[in-house]
Amino acid sequence: NAGVMQNPRHLVRRRGQEARLRCSPMKGHSHVYWYRQLPEEGLKFMVYLQKENIIDESGMPKERFSAEFPKEGPSILRIQQVVRGDSAAYFCASSRTDNQPQHFGDGTRLSIL
């Protein structure tokens, strides 16, 4: 019974490059959430998606960041033209319904050189 799968676990990019983070929710879960965690900080909500729909993107920067959850395949968090400040751990979580506990993946640690 696989949990939430995120890849890659670690990602290194140079300033100006693009970063793509992938998340496959738990089986039977159709709600996906992305959070960002800076060192010594709590998790900050970025975006909430259901299949093919963005439900809430109030926590996502307006520029350079986008997210999708297509009908087939994993959810993708895309960061264009990365900057040093994008370095963080990005966690994906999924739930069966919108009021069920969220299960987190192992995260992607993004480092920007």
Add this chain to the structure above:
Amino acid sequence: GQQVMQIPQYQHVQEGEDFTTYCNSSTTLSNIQWYKQRPGGHPVFLIQLVKSGEVKKQKRLTFQFGEAKKNSSLHITATQTTDVGTYFCAVSRGANSKLTFGKGITLSVRP
């Protein structure tokens, strides 16, 4: 929006001691959840509290929701080295279930 405060950010205890931490809000909360994150790991859901005054136990962990639903506590009896990690409280608001996390408290246990 709803915010939750966790103070202090770090606590050190001797193995075998009890440990209590709190999560506070200035507004009434609809629910509160607790997560644990081990160093280098990901948050793991521990419990959700919904009712005023609710108390739930998981082995040596006791969770309580305040009567006014503005605070919550986590109590660990006789800490062990396996309890090391950061404990976060989080709240969700209605059907829009994005979680708002506190900054967490990092617990270290001296063997």
